[in-house]
Each structure stands twice: as C-alpha cells, then as structure tokens.
Amino acid sequence: MVESPIVLEVRGLTKRFPGVLANDHIHLKLHKGQVLGLLGENGAGKSTLMNLIYGLYAPDEGEILVNGQAVAIHDANDAIRLGIGMVHQHFQLVPVLSVTENIMLGNESLRDRFFRFLDKKTARQRIVDIAQQYGLQVDPDALIQDLPVGVQQRVEIIKALYRKADILILDEPTSVLTPQEAEGLFEIIESLTAQGVSIIFITHKLKEIKRVCDTVTVLRLGKVVGDADPHTATSEELASLMVGRSVLLQVDKSDAHPRQAVLQVERLNVLDDRHLPAVREVSLEVRGGEIVGIAGVQGNGQTELVEAITGLRVIQSGLVRIDGRDVTHATPRTVTEAGTAHVPENRSKNGMVKELPITDNLVLQTYYLAPFSNNALRFDPAIEENAQALVTQYDVRTPSIFAHVGTLSGGNQQKAIIAREFSRNAKLLIVAQPTRGVDVGSIEFIHKQIVSMRDAGTAVLLISTELDEILSLSDRVAVMVGGRIVQTLSADELDRERIGLLMMGSVPAQEESA
Numbered sequence: 068m069v070e071s072p073i074v075l076e077v078r079g080l081t082k083r084f085p086g087v088l089a090n091d092h093i094h095l096k097l098h099k100g101q102v103l104g105l106l107g108e109n110g111a112g113k114s115t116l117m118n119l120i121y122g123l124y125a126p127d128e129g130e131i132l133v134n135g136q137a138v139a140i141h142d143a144n145d146a147i148r149l150g151i152g153m154v155h156q157h158f159q160l161v162p163v164l165s166v167t168e169n170i171m172l173g174n175e176s177l178r179d180r181f182f183r184f185l186d187k188k189t190a191r192q193r194i195v196d197i198a199q200q201y202g203l204q205v206d207p208d209a210l211i212q213d214l215p216v217g218v219q220q221r222v223e224i225i226k227a228l229y230r231k232a233d234i235l236i237l238d239e240p241t242s243v244l245t246p247q248e249a250e251g252l253f254e255i256i257e258s259l260t261a262q263g264v265s266i267i268f269i270t271h272k273l274k275e276i277k278r279v280c281d282t283v284t285v286l287r288l289g290k291v292v293g294d295a296d297p298h299t300a301t302s303e304e305l306a307s308l309m310v311g312r313s314v315l316l317q318v319d320k321s322d323a324h325p326r327q328a329v330l331q332v333e334r335l336n337v338l339d340d341r342h343l344p345a346v347r348e349v350s351l352e353v354r355g356g357e358i359v360g361i362a363g364v365q366g367n368g369q370t371e372l373v374e375a376i377t378g379l380r381v382i383q384s385g386l387v388r389i390d391g392r393d394v395t396h397a398t399p400r401t402v403t404e405a406g407t408a409h410v411p412e413n414r415s416k417n418g419m420v421k422e423l424p425i426t427d428n429l430v431l432q433t434y435y436l437a438p439f440s441n442n443a444l445r446f447d448p449a450i451e452e453n454a455q456a457l458v459t460q461y462d463v464r465t466p467s468i469f470a471h472v473g474t475l476s477g478g479n480q481q482k483a484i485i486a487r488e489f490s491r492n493a494k495l496l497i498v499a500q501p502t503r504g505v506d507v508g509s510i511e512f513i514h515k516q517i518v519s520m521r522d523a524g525t526a527v528l529l530i531s532t533e534l535d536e537i538l539s540l541s542d543r544v545a546v547m548v549g550g551r552i553v554q555t556l557s558a559d560e561l562d563r564e565r566i567g568l569l570m571m572g573s574v575p576a577q578e579e580s581a
C-alpha cells in the first residue's frame with residue numbers, strides 16, 4: 068500500500084504551564100484519510116496538544132506543518148482557515164437555537180462580510196447535503212435542546228465540515244455516548260475518512276482504538292513514548308505502553324456477603340425537567356456489602372432516579388430510606404449526613420467548583436466539621452493535609468494541591484471527586500459513570516476501591532452505561548427501561564446478551580421486580 072501524504076505534522080511542540088511541562092517536544096504525523104489515535108494517561112497532555120493545533124494555546128517551542136508547510140496558528144480562526152476542525156468534549160452549541168442556526172452562527176465571525184447575507188435556506192440546504200454525503204443524520208430544523216447527546220455531536224461535526232475542515236480533531240468523543248451512539252460515530256468516521264478527511268481521535272477505551280484507528284501514538288507525562296499498530300497490538304500491550312506498567316483489565320472480586328438493607332426505595336415516581344414521568348414505580352434495595360448495578364441505555368430514568376435519592380430532585384410519590392431513616396423529601400445535605408457518598412454523573416455541574424483550589428474541593432461537604440473546623444474557624448493545616456493525602460492516594464496529577472480544579476485534566480477532575488467521595492466512610496455509595504474519561508490504570512484502581520468498600524460493608528449503587536463495567540462489578544443488576552426496573556438479575560443470572568436485550572426492551576418484562 069502506498070502511504071498517503073502527511074496532512075498534519077507536529078515537530079518538537081512544547082507547552083509549559085506553571086509547574087507543569089504539559090507537552091515536551093512532541094512529534095506527530097497524521098496521514099490523509101487516516102485516523103490517528105492518541106492514547107495516554109489522564110494529564111499526559113493530549114488535550115493540550117490538540118488545543119495547540121487548534122490555536123487555543125500558543126506553543127512555547129516547536130512547529131506545526133499543514134500539508135508540508137510550516138504554519139502559524141494564533142487562534143481558532145487560523146486553524147479553521149487551514150482546514151482544521153475540532154469537536155470539544157463539552158459541546159459549544161446554543162440550546163435554544165436550531166441546528167441550522169447553530170451551524171451558521173459559528174461561521175459568522177469568520178467571514179461576516181460574505182456570509183452575513185447568506186440566507187438560511189441556502190445554509191440549510193448545504194447542511195442537508197453535508198449530512199447526506201457523510202451519513203450524518205440530523206434534522207436541520209430541530210432545536211439543539213431537544214436532541215440527544217449523540218446527535219448534538221453530529222451537529223458539531225457538521226459544523227466543522229461546513230467550515231470546510233478536512234482535518235478533524237475529536238477529543239474523547241465517545242465518553243458521553245451510549246455504546247450504540249458510539250458505533251454510529253465509528254460509521255461516520257469511516258465515511259469521513261473514505262472521502263479524504265483525516266482524523267485525530269482521543270479515547271481511553273482501547274477497544275475503540277482497535278476499532279477505528281489506523282495508527283496510534285502514545286503519550287506519557289507530556290512526551291511521546293511510542294507508536295503502535297492498533298491492528299496487531301493487544302489491549303494489554305497498549306495499556307502498559309500508556310501507563311508504564313502492566314494493568315489488570317479485569318476486576319478481581321470474591322462473592323458478596325450482603326448484610327442489612329442500607330438503601331430502600333419504594334414505588335418511587337419522579338418527573339424529568341420537562342415534567343414528564345422519568346422514574347415510574349421504582350422499588351429497589353441495596354444492602355450493605357453488595358454492589359447493585361443499574362444497567363440501561365442513557366435517558367431511561369437512571370439520572371433522575373439518582374437525583375431523587377440524593378435530594379437533588381423533587382419526588383412525586385414513593386419512599387426513600389437510607390440506613391432506616393426516611394429521606395424522601397430531605398435536602399442533599401441531610402442525605403449526605405445520613406451517610407451517603409455520591410459521585411455524580413455530571414461532574415461539572417454537581418461535583419466540583421472549578422474556580423476553587425483542590426484543597427477546598429476535597430472538603431466540599433465536610434469543611435464545617437472536625438477536624439477541618441471547630442464550628443467557628445476553618446483549620447487550614449487539616450484541610451491541606453487531607454488534600455495531600457488524597458491526591459497521593461488517588462494519583463490526582465497536579466503540580467500543587469492549591470491548583471484550581473479547572474486547570475486539572477478531565478480525568479484528574481474525576482479522580483479528585485472519586486477521592487473525596489470514597490474517603491468519607493459512607494454507608495451508601497452512589498456512583499454514576501465512575502470511570503468516564505478516566506485512563507485504564509485509574510479504572511483499575513477505582514474498580515478495586517469500589518470492591519474493597521463493598522467488602523468493608525458499604526452498600527454500593529452503581530449506574531453506568533458501560534455494560535462491561537456493570538457486569539464486572541455488580542453483585543446484582545437491575546435493568547431500567549422507560550423509567551421502570553424491568554428486571555433484577557442475581558449474580559448467577561448475569562449474562563451479557565440477556566442484559567443487552569433487556570436494555571433494548573426486546574425481552575418481555577417479567578413481574579415488576581421488588
């Protein structure tokens with residue numbers, strides 16, 4: 068096979084932040100029509116590198132070449148002019164505007180003079196054409212707020228293509244997608260590359276690297292540590308290249324020894340943001356010493372169920388009891404004080420205060436208690452000692468415990484939340500999507516911690532859209548479809564295919580489970 072030409076090359080690219088060498092003389096080559104996978108631990112410097120290529124940061128050293136020419140990229144407009152598009156992990160769409168309006172909006176600042184008068188009808192037609200050409204199904208008139216995440220992502224991709232991008236950067240595009248949506252994205256990627264678009268694809272999921280990438284470059288501590296052939300390298304090899312040691316990709320656990328019930332949910336009914344029923348007649352029990360997994364395609368009421376239990380959402384009817392105490396209409400603080408730890412699904416909304424240092428974030432619910440305070444005064448040495456211990460134990464990569472959480476890499480923010488919640492000796496641990504955006508080495512660690520908390524008697528409620536994660540951790544699995552628990556399976560009934568079918572609603576539900 069003749070090698071296709073190099074469309075993008077990075078030579079000696081270096082970026083320093085205070086106390087961190089985020090990118091250390093990086094070399095990278097992207098070939099036309101290929102997918103280059105970028106793999107690396109949390110904080111390895113992947114997003115920083117992409118932000119340099121897209122003009123969001125200025126490099127301290129090194130150069131970027133597009134089609135063999137050294138280029139200066141001062142901002143995103145420069146990048147776009149050079150045919151580089153980027154889909155950020157947090158989409159930058161306006162919820163109340165339509166798909167067409169969002170795509171046009173992005174273009175105005177760029178070439179106002181020519182496009183200001185371009186009417187919506189022409190734009191709409193171009194969007195329809197692009198969508199057709201690359202198999203990106205989307206309704207150009209739909210409002211963004213009515214679209215599922217996977218479709219919003221397609222809008223972001225169309226937006227880049229609309230601006231004539233032929234180099235596309237996808238930073239952890241699958242971390243917010245359901246497995247079905249991810250598969251849809253892979254088909255889109257195939258259609259894009261077949262038509263000459265070149266893609267940089269960041270993920271922590273080794274299976275995805277093998278599924279879509281032509282080549283892989285691995286970063287560690289800001290440096291390129293090697294390239295791999297995704298077709299021949301095993302997941303174990305990729306993991307150890309990335310982490311620098313061998314990683315246990317399976318969970319090691321013994322049988323559960325459940326004790327008395329810690330969480331009791333009875334006939335719970337909850338509405339979603341649009342006031343439509345989201346949780347219907349859900350009854351559920353989690354005992355100390357067991358992990359109960361909730362499997363389900365995203366959007367089937369799991370989010371609302373957790374919000375209701377943790378006091379973040381109003382309960383219409385039913386009952387929630389934690390450790391024997393009625394917390395049905397309790398505030399989040401009361402639920403916490405009843406012995407609940409919660410790793411929320413949406414970390415940027417409910418998990419952390421980005422403008423505050425790590426120290427404060429690690430005592431967000433306990434700052435007013437001993438040893439962090441004596442009622443009147445904050446005791447900083449204890450708060451700092453706590454932060455230092457947790458950052459070390461949970462391997463949160465940061466130059467300092469005083470760094471603001473917003474400067475941490477995505478996966479390290481998640482590790483910080485996990486550290487805070489897991490360290491609270493809770494009776495009930497509710498974890499939603501615990502390993503989203505987290506590297507394989509840290510997944511191994513987090514999974515071990517969940518199992519050891521179970522073994523110490525904690526009741527664990529696990530919500531995850533990753534069926535693998537549910538299957539490898541759970542002692543029992545409740546499958547949620549359309550707001551109902553359609554079936555609860557015990558450890559000896561856990562069968563991947565069966566749960567998959569139940570999740571799709573294609574197996575008739577048995578008696579409603581208690």
Ligand SMILES: Nc1ncnc2c1ncn2[C@@H]1O[C@H](COP(=O)(O)OP(=O)(O)OP(=O)(O)O)[C@@H](O)[C@H]1O
Pocket residue numbers: 084085087089107108109110111112113114115116464465466474475476477478479504
């Ligand atoms: N704006 C910033 N200010 C200070 N430090 C930063 C900033 N952005 C990134 N860093 C630091 O640079 C390093 C690399 O971060 P980066 O976000 O590139 O990692 P990553 O490989 O994308 O990780 P993840 O897999 O967790 O997303 C980290 O140590 C991070 O704390």
Ligand SMILES: [Mg+2]
Pocket residue numbers: 113114115476477478
């Ligand atoms: Mg990142």
